[in-house]
Amino acid sequence: xxxxxxxxxxxxxxxxxxxxxxxxxxxxxxxxxxxxxxxxxxxxxxxxxxxxxxxxxxxxxxxxxxxxxxxxxxxxxxxxxxxxxxxxxxxx
Amino acid sequence: xxxxxxxxxxxxxxxxxxxxxxxxxxxxxxxxxxxxxxxxxxxxxxxxxxxxxxxxxxxxxxxxxxxxxxxxxxxxxxxxxxxxxxxxxxxxxxxxxxxxxxxxxxxxxxxxxxxxxxxxxxxxxxxxxxxxxxxxxxxxxxxxxxxxxxxxxxxxxxxxxxxxxxxxxxxxxxxxxxxxxxxxxxxxxxxxxxxxxxxxxxxxxxxxxxxxxxxxxxxxxxxxxxxxxxxxxxxxxxxxxxxxxxxxxxxxxxxxxxxxxxxxxxxxxxxxxxxxxxxxxxxxxxxxxxxxxxxxxxxxxxxxxxxxxxxxxxxxxxxxxxxxxxxxxxxxxxxxxxxxxxxxxxxxxxxxxxxxxxxxxxxxxxxxxxxxxxxxxxxxxxxxxxxxxxxxxxxxxxxxxxxxxxxxxxxxxxxxxxxxxxxxxxxxxxxxxxxxxxxxxxxxxxxxxxxxxxxxxxxxxxxxxxxxxxxxxxxxxxxxxxxxxxxxxxx
Numbered sequence: 001x002x003x004x005x006x007x008x009x010x011x012x013x014x015x016x017x018x019x020x021x022x023x024x025x026x027x028x029x030x031x032x033x034x035x036x037x038x039x040x041x042x043x044x045x046x047x048x049x050x051x052x053x054x055x056x057x058x059x060x061x062x063x064x065x066x067x068x069x070x071x072x073x074x075x076x077x078x079x080x081x082x083x084x085x086x087x088x089x090x091x092x
Numbered sequence: 093x094x095x096x097x098x099x100x101x102x103x104x105x106x107x108x109x110x111x112x113x114x115x116x117x118x119x120x121x122x123x124x125x126x127x128x129x130x131x132x133x134x135x136x137x138x139x140x141x142x143x144x145x146x147x148x149x150x151x152x153x154x155x156x157x158x159x160x161x162x163x164x165x166x167x168x169x170x171x172x173x174x175x176x177x178x179x180x181x182x183x184x185x186x187x188x189x190x191x192x193x194x195x196x197x198x199x200x201x202x203x204x205x206x207x208x209x210x211x212x213x214x215x216x217x218x219x220x221x222x223x224x225x226x227x228x229x230x231x232x233x234x235x236x237x238x239x240x241x242x243x244x245x246x247x248x249x250x251x252x253x254x255x256x257x258x259x260x261x262x263x264x265x266x267x268x269x270x271x272x273x274x275x276x277x278x279x280x281x282x283x284x285x286x287x288x289x290x291x292x293x294x295x296x297x298x299x300x301x302x303x304x305x306x307x308x309x310x311x312x313x314x315x316x317x318x319x320x321x322x323x324x325x326x327x328x329x330x331x332x333x334x335x336x337x338x339x340x341x342x343x344x345x346x347x348x349x350x351x352x353x354x355x356x357x358x359x360x361x362x363x364x365x366x367x368x369x370x371x372x373x374x375x376x377x378x379x380x381x382x383x384x385x386x387x388x389x390x391x392x393x394x395x396x397x398x399x400x401x402x403x404x405x406x407x408x409x410x411x412x413x414x415x416x417x418x419x420x421x422x423x424x425x426x427x428x429x430x431x432x433x434x435x436x437x438x439x440x441x442x443x444x445x446x447x448x449x450x451x452x453x454x455x456x457x458x459x460x461x462x463x464x465x466x467x468x469x470x471x472x473x474x475x476x477x478x479x480x481x482x483x484x485x486x487x488x489x490x491x492x493x494x495x496x497x498x499x500x501x502x503x504x505x506x507x508x509x510x511x512x513x514x515x516x517x518x519x520x521x522x523x524x525x526x527x528x529x530x531x532x533x534x535x536x537x538x539x540x541x542x543x544x545x546x547x548x549x550x551x552x553x554x555x556x557x558x559x560x561x562x563x564x565x566x567x568x569x570x571x572x573x574x575x576x577x578x579x580x581x582x583x
Contacts, residue, residue, distance in 0.1 A: 009459070028510055042469070053288075077191055
């Protein structure tokens with residue numbers, strides 16, 4: 001199989017891994033992907049993918065106003081809040 | 093035997109005959125928790141005060157000759173992956189250690205309307221990722237049959253609690269076998285319903301196209317009863333199927349004459365322990381004696397199911413778990429310079445190893461350059477699996493297999509070898525990929541440990557699955573009670 005770039009995948013996953021984790025996951029993920037190689041050998045030409053097991057489409061409901069969470073409820077689990085908003089460290 | 097060792101329906105019968113109070117049944121369960129919880133560790137959070145308050149209310153209801161809701165106030169445990177308003181819901185993760193939902197999952201709401209008495213939230217593999225309940229930030233659960241073995245997973249706490257009498261029934265969730273495999277390991281009944289039959293609203297998402305909530309119970313009657321409460325359309329879940337589900341209790345007939353049962357060879361080979369094979373074979377003979385026709389068959393694409401699953405489920409998980417960013421709820425790593433650092437540290441410290449491994453795997457399978465080869469190909473194989481089941485169900489009413497190739501393994505045995513852990517779900521995973529229903533019921537013991545048999549049905553044909561399971565259960569005519577219960581009775 002192709003090379004597995006642990007640093008790149010960890011960055012895409014937003015995971016700050018330790019050196020030990022990088023080595024361990026690198027090895028284990030390669031093993032799991034080697035096992036998954038078998039799926040590449042299956043001829044699936046002309047087969048369409050199944051993203052979902054049931055054929056529901058365009059589920060709509062009546063356009064009526066229902067109750068929703070209050071601002072207080074929505075913020076009640078926030079690690080940090082101020083003036084009715086979530087607070088995060090600087091973005092730029 | 094104590095009150096807590098009865099099935100839920102037996103408990104309800106006693107209450108309706110005036111032979112026990114709802115609160116007495118709860119007391120028996122709480123006493124059992126006192127006796128065994130230190131050893132089994134089924135729960136993350138116990139809610140005895142809440143439960144006592146409810147049973148007091150229900151006793152009064154009975155006193156006034158009012159009819160109780162369909163749960164009869166029989167103590168129930170809930171996997172800690174379902175949101176319970178005001179009761180912390182952790183998913184066994186450090187990242188949600190202090191998360192207190194502000195709303196109930198639809199299934200919890202439905203149960204509350206039927207006079208649910210909840211005794212607590214059960215242990216599980218973190219975010220339901222695992223097959224042994226060892227991937228919990230709160231420590232592992234033990235199997236009540238042998239405390240040195242795992243209860244299975246990911247709904248290990250829910251299965252262990254029911255087996256040990258710490259709850260009389262429970263809720264689990266099943267993405268690749270997470271209800272059926274622990275039910276099998278702990279000698280209880282577990283059902284994964286048809287995808288879309290039970291609402292996922294308020295179920296913390298792992299792999300959205302595979303997840304289903306379902307019951308873990310002591311017998312098939314309790315399973316049918318709980319299914320009748322859980323099933324049904326929910327406008328809050330856009331993948332919920334329309335229509336009214338049947339009353340599953342009416343499907344409990346002891347009659348399987350002429351029923352055609354297929355045994356897929358692909359679920360009957362490699363890695364199958366001889367003792368498990370022997371138990372399931374003898375159950376198959378019994379089914380034949382009851383008038384069913386049993387025949388081996390082949391669903392060739394099932395041999396790719398495990399590999400396809402370990403691309404699809406992590407891919408969906410990596411997307412679903414992106415929401416844990418330390419902003420709106422859950423753990424946040426402090427002392428970060430900027431928001432990107434905060435995300436990466438929060439997630440690195442908040443998630444356990446298996447969750448990180450699967451996020452990495454899923455992210456890779458969805459990343460540019462690999463998407464088509466892994467995710468795209470896995471979804472096409474999923475189509476082949478769906479087709480194989482469809483054609484098998486033209487010839488058979490049900491498919492039958494062992495639930496897991498082995499009985500419960502030792503704590504720590506597979507923890508460092510993810511791939512061998514994944515293999516314990518080889519018989520249950522294809523069912524989730526196809527979105528169809530299946531049940532596991534105990535069919536015997538191998539060296540003192542329970543063995544489960546799995547019945548798989550057509551989409552929305554829970555009735556036939558339950559009927560076959562019920563008929564076999566009645567013919568086996570034995571209760572599977574772990575030795576721990578006898579010990580608890582003596583103390």
